[in-house]
Amino acid sequence: MLACLFPGQGAQSAGFLHRLPPHPVVQTTIAEASDALSFDVLTIDTPGALRSSVAVQVGLVVAGVATARRIAAAGFDIALASGLSVGAYAAAVTAGAIAFADALRLVAKRAELMERAYPSGYGLSAIDGLTEHEVERLADAEAAEAGLRIYVANVNAPRQIVVTGSDAALDAFNTRALAAGAHRAKRLDVSVPSHCELLADASEELLAYAADIPLQAPRAVYVGNRTARPLRTAEAIRDDLATNMRYTVRWFDALTVIIELGATVLVEAPPGQVLTSIAQTAYPDVTALSACATPDERLIPLLERRLGSR
Template identity: 70%
Template sequence: MLALLYPGQGAQSAGFLHRLPPHPVVDATIAEASDVLSLDVSTLDSSDALRSSVAVQVSLVVAGVAIQRRLADAGIEAQLHAGLSVGAYAAAVGCGSIAFADALRMVRTRAELMERAYPSGYGLSAIEGLTEAQIETLIGTSNGASGDAADSRVYVANVNAPRQIVVAGSDAALAAFNERASAAGAHRAKRLAVSVPSHCELLKEASEALDAYASTISFRTPTHVYVGNRRARALRRGEDIREDLATNMRYTVRWFDALTTIVERGATVLVEAPPGQVLTDIARLAYPEVTALAAASFAGDRLVEVVARRAGEPE
């Protein structure tokens, strides 16, 4: 059984849209996105453009949908879809719950709301080597020592793996927390290429605004399994997927739990959409018995050949 995984903000790299497989379906996806958004989407992956959360989030969704469509064009359908953070929008398109055009407009609105709320001075840090419980304890002492001001607090944003936790906050709060985490035994405490404090209460108002916008969009019952961000379980109703997309900027992403759900539901082959392979590395470490492939690691259009062979192997 095949599952498609779609990465979130921070996975982007300059030129990644131009490294997508050379195929008419991919070209048509980029052209469709350009038409919907009234801009040339192919320009959004330059180094300068990727300084904008809008460009990053839109580009990631376009890349994810392009890969899903390329595989489908070759007769390879994923039965499960899950995306980390903004990757959830590509997952919602892939599972058949939302139209690509509506997902693009919603993602652009999402990114604009996030940038408007925190145009600068905030972001995310990845902490490796400490458990969620250790991070929570460290956050408690850090927040207690620094008071209740929003610009001094740190929040758990993503639980990507048992010892890979992402935290959100202001630049100053993250710098101080990275030092505390390193002193507490973290193997790595590093800022990510994300300029907004995603997945925490700092984005409560932005999330509420996006929820109101999402009420105008049509969501359908998914034709394939969609695994959500917030509760990390399969969502079977369009309304539940709408809520997951509209509110995931406000709540912790339980990615590792979502990955576990995917494997427990029988996935034997996992394919991570471009441009990175962080989700692939997490899956390989946690579930070595499952085949995990990063689309970005295959030159040209070879991904289709490899996935067709692996997904067709007896379980």
């Protein structure tokens, strides 16, 4: 059983849309996105353009949907789809819950609201080697001693936690985490305080905007961010997409559910490899492939060998 995984903001790198395979379905997807947004999406993966959260988030959705469509065009059935943070939008398109053009407009609005709320001075840090409980305890100490508030944004793995807050809070927390035994505490290439109550107002505004966007029950299984459970109705998926900026992403729980539902092959859409690495470490018996690290001419034959005849 095949599952597609879609990375979130921070996975981007300059030129990532230009590195997608030159397959007709990929080219059609890029053209469709450009038509929907009224600009050439191939202009948004330059180093300068990627300073904008709008460019990053739109680009990630385009890359994710193009990759899933390429895999489907080769005759493979994508049974499950899930995405980390903004990757959820590509997952919802792939699962058949929302039209591609509508997802693009919704994610562009999402990024605009996030940037407007916090245009600078905030971000994310990845903390490796500490549990969620240990991170929360350190965050409480940081708030009590220095008055700097840190929030748990993502639980990517049992000892890979992403935190969010102001630049000053993150810099101080990184130092505190390393002193407490973290193997790594590194700022990510994200300029907004994702997945915490700082974005509550923006989340409510996006939920109101999303009310008029048509969604339907998914054809494939869609596993959500907030609850890390399969969501089977249009309204549940609408809520997950519109509010995930406000709540902690339970990625490791979502990955575990995907495996429990029977996925035997996982493909991570470009430009990410982090989700592949997490899966390979946690579930070594499951085939986990990064599409950006596996050229198209190798990926399709690999899927054929792992999944059997199409």
